[in-house]
Amino acid sequence: MSAARIRGWCPGAHRPMASGDGLVVRVRPPLGEITPDQARGLADLVDRHGNGIVELTSRANLQIRGVTAAAHETVIAGLAGLCLLDPDPATEARRNIVIDPFRPSDIADRQTRIAACLAEALQDADLAGLPSKFGFVVDAGRWRRLDGVSGDIRVEGSGDDLIVRADGCATGHLTRSAEDAVKMSMGLARWFLASGGVAADGRGRMARHLATGVMPPPDLMGDHAPTPSSDPPRPGADSGGLCVAAAFGQLEAEALRALARAGARILRITPWRMVFLPGIDSLDHVADTGGLLTDPDDPLLRVTACTGAPGCPQASVETRALARHLATTLPKDKTLHVSGCAKGCAHPAPADLTLVGRNGRFDLIRRGRAWHAPAQWWLLPAQITAAVQE
Ligand code: SF4
Structure with a gap:
């Protein structure tokens, strides 16, 4: 059966959702970032097989709309060629991780390691029952910015240390090690499954589960508060780079190509429906920006x-x-x-x-x-x- 026939309320690339204008194909960029070449490839895909627009979602994903059922397999092959496709629908559905887009561009960065290890750990078959909206947030940078972003298990900064916090608890368990933070996160996810967090219809969220009065075991709880959160970013210069917005979170293919030409080594997809370009201070040198917004007063x-x-x-x-x-x-x-x-x-x-x-x-x-x-x-x-x- 073609995956394109499957309808769900949280679409992926393997499992698109039918909408009034065709299929919605959601792309989850690994570590929330794409290269300029991947951006150009996506722009070509949406021009050929979508409605010419890439949508930015509130979970830092990208969405292609207007794909016909007949074109779905071609889009999937295109995403695989761009290294933007998980190996199977189950892996894709579980890899719901939002990571601080302002982290250093360094593979050894603590937040990058945590997100990469979470993605790997989430492939374990015993986590297959996690609801498709169940997500992880990695928000442990110098400034925390992701407080308003939906997530069920949160790895956050607390001074120089990390805490792992179940959404719905004000405090979390302190750790100094990225590896421990990942282990603890998986422990919380398994506890959520084992303690009845998932309803008969397959849905469930951590905060709602905790509100029923159940509590995780003491080794997954703690009394350490996260570092106070900073305001969400606005378009313009921020953290050594440039935040670029698009009206209604919709990037036209030409705008995506303009972002690819801006000179950044990587394009970070943010949950605020903006793209962050590390190391770039303006788009003045980019011809034809396709309606991109960098003025916070627009x-x-x-x-x-x-x-x-x-x-x-x-x-x-x-x-x-x-x-x-x-x-x-x-x-x-x-x-x-x-x-x-x-x-x-x-x-x-x-x-x-x-x-x-x-x-x-x-x-x-x-x-x-x-x-x-x-x-x-x-x-x-x-x-x-x-x-x-x-
Ligand atoms: S609010 Fe808009 S997108 Fe949502 S169901 Fe209504 S018409 Fe559709």
Whole structure:
């Protein structure tokens, strides 16, 4: 059976998810980074077999949309040729690791070693039952930045040391060794499986499990707090490199090629829907940047929009063209979320203004979430423009 027929709520490359605009193929770059050659190869793949766009996800992955079932095998072969494919679907599903993108570019770096060893350890067959959304976060750099990133087992900095912390616990177990941190992480993962963390439908998260009152054994717990977290980065110079964003987290193939030309040895994919280019201080020398954003005050950064129609079958409205248009007149102190339906996938948090599609028009919610009660109903385009500027 073609893997393309499998539908799941957490897609991979081997197991894509069907969507309104074709298959969604998620690529999990090893160690959260790709080379300029891999970026160029991906750009060619999405031009030939996708919708010409690579999406950046909140778990530092890359997503190709609009792949036909017939083209899936070709895309898989292309990803394998670029060394961006796990050997099998089970390995791919378990390798959910977000790593500090600002770590030193050195194979001996402590965080790099931890993430590489976690990826290897996760291949053990007895971990096959871990839910597909169950993930690991490696956030042990000089500045911790990944506090807001979803993860179930977290390896974090605590002063000069490391702690391993189950998500949902305020503190974790202290260790000085990267190898011990990996062993402890695997111990927590096995405890999660053995203690009933996975529901009958195969889903489960650590924090939800702990909230039921179960606790890991004392040797996997500790009373050491992580180093306080710093703010998430913004586009622009950061940590000896450049953070580059794309409107709505969508990199056009040309923009990916521009990033490959920027001169960085490696492109780090971040969970903030940006790419970090170590050692680069601007894109001024790059011709045709394909709409890349490096200005932290760019109005497009205050606007979010989900896939909308036609990509999402739940949507009755197109979202991103409207969001892009409204960004040009959005007051400087306002945030805007354009959602294809009341699910609010792209921005579950409140926004100053939230437009929610319904039967081809939009409802407007002020200072709320997509599923909150609207202040205005079923607006026409001219009414939307006026309402957003109020
Ligand atoms: S918010 Fe609704 S329309 Fe938008 S991507 Fe989610 S389900 Fe689809």
